[in-house]
Amino acid sequence: MGEDGTVHAELRRNTPDTSDATTMNDLLRGMVEELRGGDAGDGVCAIGVGAAGTVEWPIGRIRWAPNNNYENWDLRGDLERMTGLPTVVDNDGNVAGLAEARLGERRFDDMLLLTVGTGVGAGIVLGGRIYRGAHGLGAEVGHMNVNPDGPQCGCGNFGCLESVASGTALTRMGRTAAAHDPDGMLAHLAAEDGGEVNGRHVTTAAMAGDPTAQSLFERLGRALGTGIAGLNAIFEFEVVLIGGGLVDAGELLLGPTRRAAREFHYGPPHVRPIPEVLPATYKGDAGKIGAGLLALEETIAPERAGLPSNE
Amino acid sequence: MGEDGTVHAELRRNTPDTSDATTMNDLLRGMVEELRGGDAGDGVCAIGVGAAGTVEWPIGRIRWAPNNNYENWDLRGDLERMTGLPTVVDNDGNVAGLAEARLGERRFDDMLLLTVGTGVGAGIVLGGRIYRGAHGLGAEVGHMNVNPDGPQCGCGNFGCLESVASGTALTRMGRTAAAHDPDGMLAHLAAEDGGEVNGRHVTTAAMAGDPTAQSLFERLGRALGTGIAGLNAIFEFEVVLIGGGLVDAGELLLGPTRRAAREFHYGPPHVRPIPEVLPATYKGDAGKIGAGLLALEETIAPERAGLPSNE
The missing domain is CATH 3.30.420.40 (ATPase, nucleotide binding domain)
Structure with missing residues (x-):
């Protein structure tokens, strides 16, 4: 995703039935490698994740996800170790809200x-x-x-x-x-x-x-x-x-x-x-765009958030 | 009230039946004069108000108080003009919460x-x-x-x-x-x-x-x-x-x-x-103590708030 929210490359995988942390890590590592090897791969400089479930912020640990098999999964740490890229992990609703607030109509x-x-x-x-x-x-x-x-x-x-x-x-x-x-x-x-x-x-x-x-x-x-x-x-x-x-x-x-x-x-x-x-402006895309935006604001360009002067 | 929440002097007046802003201003001016003329009067250096109703912050205007006759009353402005003292006006529940958070057990x-x-x-x-x-x-x-x-x-x-x-x-x-x-x-x-x-x-x-x-x-x-x-x-x-x-x-x-x-x-x-x-620690006194505390933190000793380092 670019700074204005444009999606440059997209890859979808279904959550496997056995959605434990090891299985999920393998899947995610493969996806990151595939994206970095693709046409837009040179520009990949950070990872943003919007995850279902209860995510401890800012450490990015998934504490509880009632519909999946992982619990207490250090997703941010695992992704950073596997990829070497700065990573943020947040709840999917939170990042979708960010996308709508910053990049919506x-x-x-x-x-x-x-x-x-x-x-x-x-x-x-x-x-x-x-x-x-x-x-x-x-x-x-x-x-x-x-x-x-x-x-x-x-x-x-x-x-x-x-x-x-x-x-x-x-x-x-x-x-x-x-x-x-x-x-x-x-x-x-x-x-x-x-x-x-x-x-x-x-x-x-x-x-x-x-x-x-x-x-x-x-x-x-x-x-x-x-x-x-x-x-x-x-x-x-x-x-x-x-x-x-x-x-x-x-x-x-x-x-x-x-x-x-x-x-x-x-x-x-x-x-x-x-x-x-x-x-909302972004139907199903808000989570994806918001996760990218959060990665940008938290790891690469914090000044981009342009927060109100009274904050 | 002192810095630790100790109440040095107290004065109570019932709200008059005709609780319009003019009547209330007269009442409040009289109360401030009486307190400044009393034993603890030399130490009076700010006014904090915890008011029932909807109070616009930080300007201290009472926008709406369903149980009283005033509406859109610039209470903070009126008190500052009448007394020359720095003043804060907030909702009574808000200041009571502040008292409990800072000075409770x-x-x-x-x-x-x-x-x-x-x-x-x-x-x-x-x-x-x-x-x-x-x-x-x-x-x-x-x-x-x-x-x-x-x-x-x-x-x-x-x-x-x-x-x-x-x-x-x-x-x-x-x-x-x-x-x-x-x-x-x-x-x-x-x-x-x-x-x-x-x-x-x-x-x-x-x-x-x-x-x-x-x-x-x-x-x-x-x-x-x-x-x-x-x-x-x-x-x-x-x-x-x-x-x-x-x-x-x-x-x-x-x-x-x-x-x-x-x-x-x-x-x-x-x-x-x-x-x-x-x-709660302070039964009926929380509003009074919190209003004083807010006046202290906002007008005289902001460092006293001791906010957490991540804020």
């Missing part, structure tokens, strides 16, 4: 990015910097409780924002709706695919005008917007950007999200303005 | 103070500094939504943390309980006082062993602890301190609060430790 200094996909990832930027919590293990907005009696989340808790406002929630709600209405569009779309309802079916049905599917987006957006309002009471964001797969549904998601963020906004809007809720 | 750099009284006030300290949001109008943890279907809050919204975890919530729940059980202890205590049930009656009954009153504290503590867990997912606090009138109920409040903060804690505790929930 407008520059923002106090901003929340919510990545609504399978889960709800978050990037919080305060005063132009990524906010990560006291030790880099914070900013886990998706696991803020929004209803103690809510459904169980992948993390084990009940009623996290992620449990009611993610693609997983959409799938769960879509399956319940299809079970109650076996002749409805959701059940038909799933049957055509020969399986159970998933979030993509709900999106397709909602975009085709199915009122049941649209009501599920209403419900999901309302939960998301209520969570956003609570975060605005604390952080006074300039803007809240929504990224991730579900933003493809456009106003079906953003409309109810905005309405709830307004309904539950704290204080008179002429005193505490209601932040706009907008779609 | 232990020093904390990443800490939440929740002041559970009529409402729920909050002081967030991050990296040794008060966190106020982007413009000083944030950190309003009491108005974070914890249940979109919850009861109406004094701010007008429904389901704020304050609406379910404050003295006002305790009063509301106590009245409902007494209406359902007119022979119960709550109804009797209210009748003895010749009025309706209030939070104090619920506390008295709970401390005397009344199971109904104790269940209301369970409910209140559970809501408070759930909110705390969500904030810990974002901030990774070292500790959460509980102050305000309701902390007099001790373990009746703190027990269920701790249990819920643990139940809804995000991540394995060996990776993300569960912060302790402890009673």
Whole structure:
């Protein structure tokens, strides 16, 4: 990636089933070698990683990744030893937030990015910097409780924002709706695919005008917007950007999200303005671009961050 | 107040019914004159104010105070003009948090103070500094939504943390309980006082062993602890301190609060430790001491703040 966020070369590998640290290190070393041997290889001068899971900052150790087999993996140290390149490792939501704040359509200094996909990832930027919590293990907005009696989340808790406002929630709600209405569009779309309802079916049905599917987006957006309002009471964001797969549904998601963020906004809007809720600039690319940008700012060109003068 | 937080002189005045800015300025000017004329008057070198309401930082303008008649009051400017003394004005929860972080039983750099009284006030300290949001109008943890279907809050919204975890919530729940059980202890205590049930009656009954009153504290503590867990997912606090009138109920409040903060804690505790929930050091005095301390650190002795070296 170049300084302006342009991607010069790209390589994708799926996470192997056995995603322990040794397997992952082998895979990553191979990928770095392949990229350095390619057309854009001469310019490679640093590595930035945006990793799923809980990453201790700045040491870049992955402390916990509920969906993978590694734990307490010194990813930054391993990459630096293997490649000799300066490396930064951060949570994927954090770096995606950085990309949106610095290189999105407008520059923002106090901003929340919510990545609504399978889960709800978050990037919080305060005063132009990524906010990560006291030790880099914070900013886990998706696991803020929004209803103690809510459904169980992948993390084990009940009623996290992620449990009611993610693609997983959409799938769960879509399956319940299809079970109650076996002749409805959701059940038909799933049957055509020969399986159970998933979030993509709900999106397709909602975009085709199915009122049941649209009501599920209403419900999901309302939960998301209520969570956003609570975060605005604390952080006074300039803007809240929504990224991730579900933003493809456009106003079906953003409309109810905005309405709830307004309904539950704290204080008179002429005193505490209601932040706009907008779609993110970089869809699936924010993590990749943000990781590169962070590597640039932290290891090569710190002055590039151009932080506000009051920081 | 001295540098160590010792209070040298104290003067109390009730807010007049007509709490417009002119009336309040007259009152405050009189109080400052009286204090400067007293025994400790020679040492008066700055003014620190901890004000209820939404205070723009650092300019010290009170933008909005739902329970008073002033709005957009340049309190800092007025006090400096009237007294000639350097002045700081901040939200009362913020300065109370500062007092607890710097001068409490232990020093904390990443800490939440929740002041559970009529409402729920909050002081967030991050990296040794008060966190106020982007413009000083944030950190309003009491108005974070914890249940979109919850009861109406004094701010007008429904389901704020304050609406379910404050003295006002305790009063509301106590009245409902007494209406359902007119022979119960709550109804009797209210009748003895010749009025309706209030939070104090619920506390008295709970401390005397009344199971109904104790269940209301369970409910209140559970809501408070759930909110705390969500904030810990974002901030990774070292500790959460509980102050305000309701902390007099001790373990009746703190027990269920701790249990819920643990139940809804995000991540394995060996990776993300569960912060302790402890009673605050300074009960009703935290705001006063914190306001003095902030004046000292901001206007006279900034080096006294002793901020961590990584800040």
